[in-house]
Amino acid sequence: MFNNGIVNYENYNNVEKNLKNVLNLANTSQNAKAVEEEIYYNTAKNVGRSLNVTDYNSLSEKIMELGIGQIVITNMSDEKVVFRLYDCFTCSDMENIGKPVCYFEAGILAGAVSTISKQDMDAVEVRCNALGDSYCEFDVTKASGTKKSFNDDSDGEKTDINMLYLTINSLKLAKSKNQIQSQSQRSTQDNKKLNDALENALEADNFNQNIIDSIPNYLAVIDSSGMVVRINKKYQEFLSSAFKKDTSIISLAWESKYLEVLATGAPAIWQQQISGKEHIIFESPILEAKAVLRQVIPVESDFIKLLLDKISVLEEQIDSKKKAGETEHATLHDPKVMVASAEMIDLVNYIKKVAKTDASILMRGESGTGKTMFAEVVHQESPRSHQPFIYIDCTTIPKNFFETELFGYTPGAFTGANKKGKIGKLEMAQGGTVFLDEIAEIPIEIQSKLLRFLQEKKFEKMGAVTTQQVDTRVIAATSQNLEAMIGAGLFRKDLYYRLNVINIVLPPLRERSQEIPGLAERILLQISQETGAAVKKIEAAGLQELMNYSWPGNIRELENLIKRLTFLVDDPVISRAAIEKELNTAESLNVFAGVAKNEIKENEKDLIVRVLQNCRDNKSAAAAKLGITRQTLYNKIKKYNITF
Numbered sequence: 001m002f003n004n005g006i007v008n009y010e011n012y013n014n015v016e017k018n019l020k021n022v023l024n025l026a027n028t029s030q031n032a033k034a035v036e037e038e039i040y041y042n043t044a045k046n047v048g049r050s051l052n053v054t055d056y057n058s059l060s061e062k063i064m065e066l067g068i069g070q071i072v073i074t075n076m077s078d079e080k081v082v083f084r085l086y087d088c089f090t091c092s093d094m095e096n097i098g099k100p101v102c103y104f105e106a107g108i109l110a111g112a113v114s115t116i117s118k119q120d121m122d123a124v125e126v127r128c129n130a131l132g133d134s135y136c137e138f139d140v141t142k143a144s145g146t147k148k149s150f151n152d153d154s155d156g157e158k159t160d161i162n163m164l165y166l167t168i169n170s171l172k173l174a175k176s177k178n179q180i181q182s183q184s185q186r187s188t189q190d191n192k193k194l195n196d197a198l199e200n201a202l203e204a205d206n207f208n209q210n211i212i213d214s215i216p217n218y219l220a221v222i223d224s225s226g227m228v229v230r231i232n233k234k235y236q237e238f239l240s241s242a243f244k245k246d247t248s249i250i251s252l253a254w255e256s257k258y259l260e261v262l263a264t265g266a267p268a269i270w271q272q273q274i275s276g277k278e279h280i281i282f283e284s285p286i287l288e289a290k291a292v293l294r295q296v297i298p299v300e301s302d303f304i305k306l307l308l309d310k311i312s313v314l315e316e317q318i319d320s321k322k323k324a325g326e327t328e329h330a331t332l333h334d335p336k337v338m339v340a341s342a343e344m345i346d347l348v349n350y351i352k353k354v355a356k357t358d359a360s361i362l363m364r365g366e367s368g369t370g371k372t373m374f375a376e377v378v379h380q381e382s383p384r385s386h387q388p389f390i391y392i393d394c395t396t397i398p399k400n401f402f403e404t405e406l407f408g409y410t411p412g413a414f415t416g417a418n419k420k421g422k423i424g425k426l427e428m429a430q431g432g433t434v435f436l437d438e439i440a441e442i443p444i445e446i447q448s449k450l451l452r453f454l455q456e457k458k459f460e461k462m463g464a465v466t467t468q469q470v471d472t473r474v475i476a477a478t479s480q481n482l483e484a485m486i487g488a489g490l491f492r493k494d495l496y497y498r499l500n501v502i503n504i505v506l507p508p509l510r511e512r513s514q515e516i517p518g519l520a521e522r523i524l525l526q527i528s529q530e531t532g533a534a535v536k537k538i539e540a541a542g543l544q545e546l547m548n549y550s551w552p553g554n555i556r557e558l559e560n561l562i563k564r565l566t567f568l569v570d571d572p573v574i575s576r577a578a579i580e581k582e583l584n585t586a587e588s589l590n591v592f593a594g595v596a597k598n599e600i601k602e603n604e605k606d607l608i609v610r611v612l613q614n615c616r617d618n619k620s621a622a623a624a625k626l627g628i629t630r631q632t633l634y635n636k637i638k639k640y641n642i643t644f
């Protein structure tokens with residue numbers, strides 16, 4: 001037993017012993033490490049089963065979604081499936097240690113293939129980064145019956161699944177924490193995803209006390225005032241006296257970073273010696289509940305040692321990059337694409353991975369954040385890159401023309417139709433990619449036809465009696481709130497789910513202001529390459545000014561502003577004063593208006609309000625600056641319920 005926050009490691013061993021007993025493995029001839037690997041393997045196998053994947057495509061997507069890596073099947077028969085796993089979650093950063101270590105991944109694949117093939121399968125890892133290979137390879141074959149699993153025990157299975165999900169989520173959080181240079185640079189999008197994942201894992205079981213009790217880590221929930229409002233059995237066992245709900249962490253003498261975690265929304269992870277043994281303390285936010293989930297994980301198992309090794313490798317990498325003062329770039333085929341923050345590098349690496357699949361993609365983000373540019377990146381990075389990429393701006397197609405634009409028509413399909421008929425854009429892009437920009441504009445009647453195309457790759461031209469099949473990948477983009485449109489009956493839910501197989505959210509520039517210096521530098525370089533003039537620089541205080549600005553027009557607006565400044569400023573260095581002036585003057589509003597004219601989208605209301613304020617509510621002046629008619633401005637004021 002312990003006090004002053006000192007954890008007695010013996011109890012963790014007891015928990016582990018119990019687990020081993022459940023598995024009936026403790027008395028076998030296998031050594032302790034093998035037993036532990038077996039536990040993780042079997043636990044992961046049950047998770048693999050519970051993924052309920054029905055085919056290898058969905059398995060591939062699921063593996064990617066869980067952040068485990070990217071699988072490729074290299075051999076498949078009734079007896080055996082061989083998987084290669086790239087970017088393996090466990091071992092991708094490891095050096096050769098002479099033995100395979102990915103029993104986690106092996107278990108997940110074994111479980112998932114068991115579900116798909118409807119027979120019990122086991123996986124053996126034959127290649128691994130930890131064996132000196134550059135990827136992992138798993139042979140998944142019919143189970144011999146020697147390995148144990150929890151299949152017959154549904155409660156056990158559920159418990160394992162929760163344990164594994166929590167562990168995976170913890171690892172992901174720990175990993176991402178260490179991959180990012182500072183908390184301030186941390187992507188809100190990532191934070192949200194990770195937080196959601198954790199919350200889902202918890203909420204799925206209503207944070208049931210039985211479940212937290214079954215987790216062999218010490219677990220507690222701390223509320224925003226520092227009260228420990230929940231604690232699991234394992235943790236309780238370490239306290240010198242019985243735990244009473246709502247005890248403050250100070251009185252328990254726990255070192256906690258709950259205040260920092262709640263303030264930043266980012267998890268805190270550190271290592272601490274407790275009772276002479278190393279432990280990982282991991283505190284992550286449960287934002288909805290304004291609470292912090294604290295886990296104490298003994299650093300005794302090989303599993304945690306592997307994690308720590310990985311963390312230190314990542315830390316070293318980050319340090320050396322910082323020292324070198326480099327900005328890491330994800331290499332892309334298109335040199336125009338600028339990626340200048342850790343967050344965007346992660347996103348680009350993800351885009352490169354999903355590009356290799358055929359799944360539909362939904363790009364989301366405000367106008368000017370790069371949806372079109374990154375849709376092209378997906379195409380260029382995909383095996384379809386030598387086939388057409390066709391851009392369709394759905395805002396420019398009249399309602400009645402959507403069907404013929406997308407699907408085409410046969411000769412004489414309607415009065416006035418072209419005698420030769422018309423090939424639709426989906427057919428034109430055969431073998432390639434169609435990018436549907438502002439998909440929310442597609443009328444609901446056409447949405448069902450598009451849905452069928454996404455499901456079956458089949459459609460009928462207008463007026464046709466035969467069905468056609470074409471192999472075209474669809475990428476869609478929207479700056480609209482599709483969920484609200486579904487609620488209003490304007491967008492089909494099934495189409496939304498179908499498109500949303502892969503969801504890429506491009507954050508607005510104001511949320512990635514640390515990218516601005518890098519972006520500005522590259523824009524200046526690009527201008528110099530285009531004009532042949534010397535590359536200009538921006539004064540440091542000027543960059544700060546750019547970083548503080550809210551960029552309603554995002555990167556497009558930044559590009560326009562910098563282009564304008566390079567023409568206006570003769571000096572080789574663009575000063576803060578020039579930037580300030582440009583951001584504030586009527587000219588900058590005109591640039592802004594140039595942006596606005598093309599971008600009457602989600603941030604339109606904000607834009608109109610700002611321009612109206614700048615024009616002191618003079619609607620004629622505001623309409624002129626926005627590049628729209630007075631009547632259109634009135635319509636929009638009414639539409640958005642703008643009051644003065």
Ligand SMILES: Nc1ncnc2c1ncn2[C@@H]1O[C@H](COP(=O)(O)OP(=O)(O)OP(=O)(O)O)[C@@H](O)[C@H]1O
Nearest residue numbers: 336337338366367368369370371372373555556599
């Ligand atoms: N990462 C980037 N690197 C370089 N240029 C970029 C980047 N992201 C966006 N841009 C540039 O910003 C401008 C706007 O990008 P893009 O047209 O792709 O945005 P969008 O989200 O599709 O906008 P809209 O919704 O208005 O169609 C383009 O000129 C594009 O080249």
